Amino acid sequence: MKGYYDIVGDGGSNVLEQVDAQQQSLDRSLAEVQNVLAIGSGKGGVGKSTMTMQLACALREMGYAVSILDADLNGPCQSRLAGLRDQMLIPGDNGASVPTTRNGIGVVSMGTLIPEPSTLDFESVAPGSTHTWRATKEFTILRELLAGTDWGKLDFLLVDLPPGVERFVQYAELLGPSAVFVLVTIPSDMSKGVVARSIEALGRTSNTVLGYIENMDGYYCVDCGQVKPLFPVRSSVELNLPQLGSVPFDPELAAQCDDGHVLADTSLSASWNLVQRTALEICERITELASCEETR
Ligand SMILES: [Zn+2]
Numbered sequence: 001m002k003g004y005y006d007i008v009g010d011g012g013s014n015v016l017e018q019v020d021a022q023q024q025s026l027d028r029s030l031a032e033v034q035n036v037l038a039i040g041s042g043k044g045g046v047g048k049s050t051m052t053m054q055l056a057c058a059l060r061e062m063g064y065a066v067s068i069l070d071a072d073l074n075g076p077c078q079s080r081l082a083g084l085r086d087q088m089l090i091p092g093d094n095g096a097s098v099p100t101t102r103n104g105i106g107v108v109s110m111g112t113l114i115p116e117p118s119t120l121d122f123e124s125v126a127p128g129s130t131h132t133w134r135a136t137k138e139f140t141i142l143r144e145l146l147a148g149t150d151w152g153k154l155d156f157l158l159v160d161l162p163p164g165v166e167r168f169v170q171y172a173e174l175l176g177p178s179a180v181f182v183l184v185t186i187p188s189d190m191s192k193g194v195v196a197r198s199i200e201a202l203g204r205t206s207n208t209v210l211g212y213i214e215n216m217d218g219y220y221c222v223d224c225g226q227v228k229p230l231f232p233v234r235s236s237v238e239l240n241l242p243q244l245g246s247v248p249f250d251p252e253l254a255a256q257c258d259d260g261h262v263l264a265d266t267s268l269s270a271s272w273n274l275v276q277r278t279a280l281e282i283c284e285r286i287t288e289l290a291s292c293e294e295t296r
Helices: 015-029 048-061 130-147 165-175 189-202 251-258 270-295
Strands: 033-040 066-070 090-092 095-097 106-108 154-160 180-185 208-220 243-249
Touching: 015 130, 033 048, 033 165, 033 270, 048 066, 048 154, 048 208, 048 251, 048 270, 130 165, 165 189, 180 189, 180 270, 189 208, 208 270, 243 270
Parallel strands: 033 154, 033 180, 066 106, 066 154, 180 208, 208 243
Antiparallel strands: 090 095
């Protein structure tokens, strides 16, 4: 039997040309997208998906055209957060049209394509070997979602990445070198340690890591309006990356998000103000980045 390393090139499968063709249609579909912002954490459970939607709402409120691609194929949250679980993707001349929230945020998520509790399986031609196909199929689906969608003119495409430090390099390759990464953490050593690993992994790419957002930085008490500590001790892990913002956990804001309410035009809490401030910081840093590239 031939081993994997005995195969020369693509083994005559023509897969390189196919990937190249798909990559070209992806570039065409993203041609009018100004900024691709990939939001990841490396680790799950830090509120990254909710943060992605909140940032999208804040950017939308600032007048930007924003869409979200939920890259978490089997743990899609964005369709629920957007209140769009029953919205189908409708094919059009330039690709599928994007379902939008009431405040005009486009959302492409497996949550609208596959009803709960169904899952995608990565079925294989050889029984019992789905593991050998999973990554290939996962990125093929993502490439198809990106390329097959009519994104139109966008200021921001936010990509909600699933957990997994090992996949950062592949997401960077898929989204291209101009995609900018933002990392989300909570104030624990465990979460920050994984973010440190994520920074290291992304260091192998030519993509810019804009900074990190400290989520759940305290607990916002609705009764007294004060922020109380949520973690007993502050993390001792130093991240060599700018902090873009810090947002305390606000149960009311979280409940609104879970119910798929749109966050625009409601002043809400201090947490929402800090999300808005974070979005502004991201915009300023992206403008700075663009002007640096022009003068290069
Ligand atoms: Zn209180």
